[in-house]
Amino acid sequence: MDRRGIKSNFLTTTVESAINWSRKNSLWPMPFGTACCGVELMAVLAARSDIARFGAEAIRFSPRQSDLLIVAGRITIKMMPVLQRIYEQMPEPKWVISMGACASSGGVFDTYSVIQGIDQFIPVDIYVPGCPPRPEGILDGLMKLQKLIEKEKISDYSHPHSN
Amino acid sequence: MLFQNLITKVTERFSDSILDTTEFRGETVLHIKGECVLEVLEMLKSEGFHFLADLTAVDNLEMGGFERYTVVYHLLNHGNGERLVVKAYIPENNPNLPSVESLWRTADWQEREVYDLFGITFDGHPNLIRIMNPDDFKGHPLRKDYPRIGKGERKDFPIVERNIGTKFRRSES
Numbered sequence: 001m002d003r004r005g006i007k008s009n010f011l012t013t014t015v016e017s018a019i020n021w022s023r024k025n026s027l028w029p030m031p032f033g034t035a036c037c038g039v040e041l042m043a044v045l046a047a048r049s050d051i052a053r054f055g056a057e058a059i060r061f062s063p064r065q066s067d068l069l070i071v072a073g074r075i076t077i078k079m080m081p082v083l084q085r086i087y088e089q090m091p092e093p094k095w096v097i098s099m100g101a102c103a104s105s106g107g108v109f110d111t112y113s114v115i116q117g118i119d120q121f122i123p124v125d126i127y128v129p130g131c132p133p134r135p136e137g138i139l140d141g142l143m144k145l146q147k148l149i150e151k152e153k154i155s156d157y158s159h160p161h162s163n
Numbered sequence: 164m165l166f167q168n169l170i171t172k173v174t175e176r177f178s179d180s181i182l183d184t185t186e187f188r189g190e191t192v193l194h195i196k197g198e199c200v201l202e203v204l205e206m207l208k209s210e211g212f213h214f215l216a217d218l219t220a221v222d223n224l225e226m227g228g229f230e231r232y233t234v235v236y237h238l239l240n241h242g243n244g245e246r247l248v249v250k251a252y253i254p255e256n257n258p259n260l261p262s263v264e265s266l267w268r269t270a271d272w273q274e275r276e277v278y279d280l281f282g283i284t285f286d287g288h289p290n291l292i293r294i295m296n297p298d299d300f301k302g303h304p305l306r307k308d309y310p311r312i313g314k315g316e317r318k319d320f321p322i323v324e325r326n327i328g329t330k331f332r333r334s335e336s
């Protein structure tokens with residue numbers, strides 16, 4: 001092969017890992033903050049924790065523009081249909097972080113109106129424990145999610161009816 | 164008018180409907196029958212208790228009391244800072260009261276809340292529909308005989324799945 005025609009500074013990779021690399025480093029979160037955890041989520045965005053270091057600082061309040069749903073707080077029976085609608089409005093690929101005890105299990109609110117874990121009704125990728133979780137916990141959850149995204153296959157996203 | 168004189172005047176005028184007058188932590192509590200609540204509160208309002216600070220209800224299922232349900236009105240006189248609590252008792256088989264929305268607009272939503280959570284209806288209310296629970300909710304959850312964990316409402320949702328071809332992450336991680 002004649003190398004004289006090739007300029008310097010290039011690297012080879014697969015399309016899959018290039019796509020996963022860019023996806024995991026530019027997550028756009030949709031914050032679904034319904035209680036005290038939502039306030040802690042704001043702290044993650046602020047200067048001290050600075051979620052921008054992980055490329056996830058572009059908080060979108062429109063599900064159509066985001067690919068990471070962060071459920072932060074209790075979900076009641078009146079809110080669950082809203083959450084499901086928001087989840088369905090998000091375009092693929094999309095991921096869900098269940099933040100805090102309430103979103104993951106209902107927490108201390110074992111009552112008629114509080115859903116005992118959102119994962120009964122929508123898919124959840126990462127659970128962050130705590131009441132509320134510290135910002136470090138959320139960043140840890142985000143890094144774990146990045147590891148999951150790294151391993152994804154493009155073929156996972158084939159249309160359900162195409163195979 | 165002096166506070167004590169007012170209480171005496173009310174008890175005299177509604178002597179058939181006043182069940183008791185008690186004192187708790189410096190606040191006077193007037194216990195009355197449910198059906199006369201509008202007249203009593205109308206008189207108290209004209210005597211200076213202009214402000215309905217709160218309207219709520221109690222289920223006396225195991226606590227005793229004159230009847231099963233109590234509807235509580237907290238009144239405040241802005242002129243001299245006096246407070247008065249009026250408790251109206253209504254029976255289990257007919258939980259129904261006249262609405263005081265005509266006296267205080269604020270009673271509109273508070274009576275809706277009492278209706279939603281206790282199933283107490285208010286005659287003359289302009290729009291007595293649920294305010295907190297979903298519109299299709301069955302039952303009244305703050306009644307003491309309603310189970311704390313509900314009757315399956317919190318499990319009654321469709322399951323939303325990801326609509327992608329395979330479930331790679333679910334199986335491998």
Ligand code: SF4
Nearest residue numbers: 036037100101102131
């Ligand atoms: S987990 Fe704790 S901090 Fe978070 S929403 Fe529940 S009660 Fe609030």
